[in-house]
Amino acid sequence: MAKSQYELCIEVLRRLEKAGVLKDVVIVGSWCTLFYKDFFGDASYLAPLKTRDVDLLIPRPSSTKTKVDVAELLRDLGFVVGFTGPEGYIRLEHPELIVEFLVPERGRASYKPYPLPKLGLNAQALRFLDFLAQSTITMKVEGISVMLPHPANFALHKLVVLSRRPGPEKQAKDKEAAMRVLEALIDKGKVDSIREAFGAMPRRWQVKIRKQLADPLDKKVMDIISHST
Amino acid sequence: MKVIKSVLKEELANSLAMKKSYERELAKLPKGSLVKKKIKGHEYYYLQVREKGGPKFIYKGKLSDEEVKKYDEDKKYRAQYRKLLSETKKQIKFLRTALRGKESV
Numbered sequence: 001m002a003k004s005q006y007e008l009c010i011e012v013l014r015r016l017e018k019a020g021v022l023k024d025v026v027i028v029g030s031w032c033t034l035f036y037k038d039f040f041g042d043a044s045y046l047a048p049l050k051t052r053d054v055d056l057l058i059p060r061p062s063s064t065k066t067k068v069d070v071a072e073l074l075r076d077l078g079f080v081v082g083f084t085g086p087e088g089y090i091r092l093e094h095p096e097l098i099v100e101f102l103v104p105e106r107g108r109a110s111y112k113p114y115p116l117p118k119l120g121l122n123a124q125a126l127r128f129l130d131f132l133a134q135s136t137i138t139m140k141v142e143g144i145s146v147m148l149p150h151p152a153n154f155a156l157h158k159l160v161v162l163s164r165r166p167g168p169e170k171q172a173k174d175k176e177a178a179m180r181v182l183e184a185l186i187d188k189g190k191v192d193s194i195r196e197a198f199g200a201m202p203r204r205w206q207v208k209i210r211k212q213l214a215d216p217l218d219k220k221v222m223d224i225i226s227h228s229t
Numbered sequence: 230m231k232v233i234k235s236v237l238k239e240e241l242a243n244s245l246a247m248k249k250s251y252e253r254e255l256a257k258l259p260k261g262s263l264v265k266k267k268i269k270g271h272e273y274y275y276l277q278v279r280e281k282g283g284p285k286f287i288y289k290g291k292l293s294d295e296e297v298k299k300y301d302e303d304k305k306y307r308a309q310y311r312k313l314l315s316e317t318k319k320q321i322k323f324l325r326t327a328l329r330g331k332e333s334v
Contacts, residue, residue: 051236052243075306078313082250093247095316169235176232 005096008077009054010142012099015073016056017144020066021119025147026133028102029055032148033177035141036184039151045184048177057102058123059133061116069120074099089113090121104129127164128205131157135197152190152197155181159209160201175212182221191224198225234328241324244317251314258307263289263300276300 009031016022027035030050037047058064071081074092082093090113092099103114105125113122132149139146149157158178165171185194198206206225213222261278264286274297275286292300 049232049236051239076309078309080247080250080254080310082246084246093243093250095244095247095313095320098243098247167235169231173232173236 005052008094008096010144011077012054012074012097013141013144013146016070019068019070019073021068021070022144022146024058024060024064024066026057026059026136027054027146027148028057028129028132028154029053030177031055032154033181035139035146035148036151036154036181038139038141039137039148040184040188045187046180048180049173052096053098053100055100055102057104057129057132058116059104059130061103061114061123064116064118067118070099071120087111087113088122089124092121100124102126102129104133106130128157128160131160131201131205134200150193150197151181151185152193155179155185156194156197156201156209159212160205162212163208179218179221186220186224194221194224195227237324237328241321241328244320244324248314248317248321251310251317255307255310255314258303258310259300260307261287262304263292263297 013022016025030048031054034047034050037045071079071092077094079092079094079097079099082091082098083089084091089100101116101119101121101123103116103123103125105127109127110125114125115122132153135150135153136147137150139148148154155178158174158181162171162174162178165174182194185191198209201209209225210222212218213225259276261276264275264277266273266275272291274289274292276289278285278287
């Protein structure tokens with residue numbers, strides 16, 4: 001099951017790349033943690049638990065030029081259009097994979113789906129996503145260039161949004177994913193990237209992160225961010 | 230264990246939503262198979278469907294190549310969606326069983 005899910009994900013990315021969509025997309029969510037494996041190389045990094053959702057962030061939706069009917073592009077793979085929530089967010093569903101589009105929420109909070117007419121879809125606008133697109137890395141996955149948030153940004157973002165996650169279980173899962181990535185960065189000697197990303201955050205976000213690192217087990221990370229500029 | 234359970238619950242909700250999506254898409258597709266018949270040198274199409282009393286032929290008349298292609302495509306999607314719907318139902322069954330399991334095993 002796992003292999004076919006991975007292969008399906010790669011096929012989706014390959015089609016999006018060929019259609020010219022992928023260059024405007026940053027892969028966020030649990031799938032990017034899998035793609036960090038190559039970034040960490042031989043460090044003792046184990047990808048955290050991931051779900052079927054592949055979250056694709058479009059940092060600048062208004063500047064997307066490519067016109068592609070994404071649902072049609074993936075239809076023959078078995079994807080169907082699904083709608084979630086009372087707002088009607090569109091996602092592309094397959095028993096192995098769920099593809100969702102996200103955009104950064106700017107201005108006043110709104111639950112309305114953000115229309116992506118060029119892609120024939122809509123997206124969910126979420127807070128703090130700009131931070132993920134602020135510093136990105138490009139990895140080659142099966143010959144496809146994929147853009148991912150820098151692991152430091154990914155992990156710190158997870159800690160910022162932790163209190164907004166529904167339920168203690170989701171919070172525990174997200175914290176574990178964040179800490180795993182941060183520890184892998186420390187193992188790889190990339191402590192400065194954590195400090196840099198933390199230093200680039202607004203003060204309010206830094207306070208949120210510090211609150212999340214109250215556990216004695218988090219001391220190593222807490223010490224690092226305490227020395228950031 | 231609670232974390233895994235919450236992931237399973239999330240996946241169950243996803244599979245239930247997915248089941249509805251596949252059922253909705255299947256309902257949109259025409260049922261049956263297109264059959265070509267040659268009558269007095271002319272080709273006519275019939276849609277063969279299965280009803281209570283057995284197979285039934287619905288007259289479609291002369292169809293363009295594009296219309297025939299569309300029927301073939303729909304048939305292909307129908308088979309694919311049915312297979313994926315069955316897979317989704319199996320997932321639902323599996324997830325429900327897993328979530329009912331005792332934690333202290």
